[in-house]
Amino acid sequence: FLVGQVTGHETKDGKLSEIKVTGPDGVTRRLPLDTLLVFFGLSPKLGPIAEWGLDIERKQLRVVDTEKFETNVPGIFAVGDINTYPGKKKLILSGFHEAALAAFGAAPYIFPDKKIHMQYTTTSPKLHKILGVESPVFD
Structure with missing residues (x-):
């Protein structure tokens, strides 16, 4: 579980391979992935x-x-x-x-x-x- 804002992404062979997430601390972390599931939040x-x-x-x-x-x-x-x-x-x-x-x-x-x-x-x-x-x- 990673809290933050998706601020970028990388692809490999035409497929999503990584997202960049900037956390509340201002640090951007790279998160490798095969699949991205987007959930609906309730925070306005x-x-x-x-x-x-x-x-x-x-x-x-x-x-x-x-x-x-x-x-x-x-x-x-x-x-x-x-x-x-x-x-x-x-x-x-x-x-x-x-x-x-x-x-x-x-x-x-x-x-x-x-x-x-x-x-x-x-x-x-x-x-x-x-x-x-x-x-x-x-x-």
């Missing part, structure tokens, strides 16, 4: 993002676009309890919904020349092949 501390010029209201980021969950700073997205907007419900389910929309909103920044096609795991042969599952048979 903003840390360094408080200085990024984001529209912050009572320790929450005001989301200006609930279609993409992009903040007032282009290219920065907010999902989950960190954000606020009219009608916001603080539910884990809402956070997953917001994350899906933010991922589609972020795609043009990450892949500016690529068109993103919506595919469903239940019906897409391409996704079945990638996931290594058989296509379901529907009557």
Whole structure:
């Protein structure tokens, strides 16, 4: 167990091999890994993002676009309890919904020349092949 903020990472052969974690003592430690599991926390501390010029209201980021969950700073997205907007419900389910929309909103920044096609795991042969599952048979 290591307390801190992930401040960097290393890859080897195209795979995540190490993260750099800066602890509360200011020391950055290198942590080799094969897998990274991210858990949802309940601490509303903003840390360094408080200085990024984001529209912050009572320790929450005001989301200006609930279609993409992009903040007032282009290219920065907010999902989950960190954000606020009219009608916001603080539910884990809402956070997953917001994350899906933010991922589609972020795609043009990450892949500016690529068109993103919506595919469903239940019906897409391409996704079945990638996931290594058989296509379901529907009557």
